[in-house]
């Protein structure tokens with residue numbers, strides 16, 4: 750499972766877009782539309798949301814919770830990379846490359862390390878509220 754799709758769909762939802770089409774992902778990830786569509790259908794099969802033909806993908810409750818979790822992991826890794834001297838852009842890129850491979854154990858360590866820190870290097874909340882539209 751490519752966690753990046755869930756994180757991007759979650760980001761879109763946070764930006765007020767509930768249903769995201771394959772082109773949203775192909776533009777941002779530099780992949781083809783069919784590849785993106787295939788991944789979105791797979792996410793729906795894994796019960797993270799629904800794939801609506803000709804429209805796109807919509808996260809369900811489970812998908813939203815997963816998106817929130819992946820976003821937190823991403824931002825904790827950004828904090829780590831930023832603290833060892835990477836720019837916030839570089840930190841974000843590396844976190845994107847690694848977020849689907851990182852273990853829960855490492856994330857637990859990072860949560861302890863960055864306990865009390867509220868914002869990632871780009872200025873986003875590390876732990877977001879789960880409520881939609883906030």
Ligand SMILES: [Zn+2]
Pocket residue numbers: 824827841869870871872873
């Ligand atoms: Zn960030």
